[in-house]
Amino acid sequence: MKYTIVPVTPFVQNCSIMVCDETQSAVVIDPGGDIEKIVGVASKAGLIIEKVLLTHGHIDHAAAAGELARRLGVKIEGPHEDDLFLLQALPQQAAAYGFPPVQPFVSDRWLHQGDTVSFGKQTLEVMHCPGHTPGHVIYFHRRGKFAVVGDVLFAGSIGRTDFPCGNHEDLIRSIREKLFPLGDDVEFIPGHGPNSTFGKERATNPYVADAQFL
Numbered sequence: 678m679k680y681t682i683v684p685v686t687p688f689v690q691n692c693s694i695m696v697c698d699e700t701q702s703a704v705v706i707d708p709g710g711d712i713e714k715i716v717g718v719a720s721k722a723g724l725i726i727e728k729v730l731l732t733h734g735h736i737d738h739a740a741a742a743g744e745l746a747r748r749l750g751v752k753i754e755g756p757h758e759d760d761l762f763l764l765q766a767l768p769q770q771a772a773a774y775g776f777p778p779v780q781p782f783v784s785d786r787w788l789h790q791g792d793t794v795s796f797g798k799q800t801l802e803v804m805h806c807p808g809h810t811p812g813h814v815i816y817f818h819r820r821g822k823f824a825v826v827g828d829v830l831f832a833g834s835i836g837r838t839d840f841p842c843g844n845h846e847d848l849i850r851s852i853r854e855k856l857f858p859l860g861d862d863v864e865f866i867p868g869h870g871p872n873s874t875f876g877k878e879r880a881t882n883p884y885v886a887d888a889q890f891l
Contacts, residue, residue, distance in 0.1 A: 678799050678821045682866060683718050686710040686776070688737040693825050693866050695818075696724060697797025704796050706730045706816065706825050707738040707868065708745050710776065715745065727796040731755040731784065732827030733813040734763025735840075736770035738868060743782035752785035754794055757805050760812030762842075788814050804855050808848020809836030815856070823864040830856060830865065832873035835884045852878075852885045 683692045686709045693706040694715070703724040708715055719726055729746045731739050733756045746753045763770070764781055771779045788794070792803040794816065801816040809828045813836075817824040828836040830852050838845040856865075861876025879887050 678818055680823075680866070681718060681722070683711075683715055685714065686737045686740070689869060690737040691866055691868055691870075694719060694724065694726075695796075695799070695801070695816075695825070696722070697799045700797035701725055702727050702797030702799075704728045704730050704794070704801075705745065707732055707827065708741040709737040709739060710741050712741045712745050712748070715741070716748075727751060728794070729753045730794060730801075730816065732815060732825065732829075732868070733810040734760035734767075735810065735828070736767060736774055736776055736779075738827065739764060740767060740771060740776055740779045743780060746782075753782070754786040755784060755788040755803070756810075756814045757789060757807075757812035758787040759807070759842075760810050763810060763812075806848075806851035806855055808838060808844050808846075808851050810840065811842045811844070811847075813851075817859060817863075822860065822862055823866070824856070824859065825866045826856065826868070828868040830878060830882075830885070831867045831869065832871050832878070833882055835882070836868075849885060853890070857885075 679696045681694045685692045690709045696703045703726050767779045767781050788803045790805040794801045806829045815826045863875045
């Protein structure tokens with residue numbers, strides 16, 4: 678398994694292209710915009726995009742998912758159905774944040790705690806991690822020891838919970854009870870900013886470090 682991060686939208690959101698290096702099959706996670714840029718990266722690398730995956734329904738992560746899936750003739754999987762209200766509100770989100778007009782859509786498959794997503798010869802484990810949004814999910818590649826966590830956790834920070842239906846207690850619980858037990862050596866790709874590891878955040882993140890909970 679390998680990956681490419683494609684920064685998209687004025688929010689510089691980390692759209693991730695995960696690649697099965699045995700088959701060149703790929704999934705695109707959180708295509709928030711800049712479709713031509715995403716397709717260009719995939720085409721240049723000779724990738725076969727099998728699915729579009731979403732961590733949650735905010736505009737900078739989901740705006741281009743419907744159009745990209747239609748263009749490629751593939752399905753959209755994720756997030757959890759508790760984020761349906763956000764996908765239905767994409768037109769309003771786009772207007773509020775200065776994005777091009779976008780149509781709402783419904784994912785082809787809602788994802789839940791314990792589900793898996795497969796492409797090529799790879800499998801990603803799904804964990805439901807509410808807090809930033811109620812339906813937020815993350816994707817974990819156990820063999821490769823890395824995860825795509827959307828806006829749950831960042832290097833040195835955590836996701837906002839002041840958006841509609843955000844919940845700070847749920848977010849902290851998701852990080853400490855679902856992400857950190859995956860292992861200190863797990864590298865994660867956040868929705869924005871540089872990669873980090875769960876171990877580093879456990880040790881140094883001022884919001885969720887172990888020292889804050891002694």
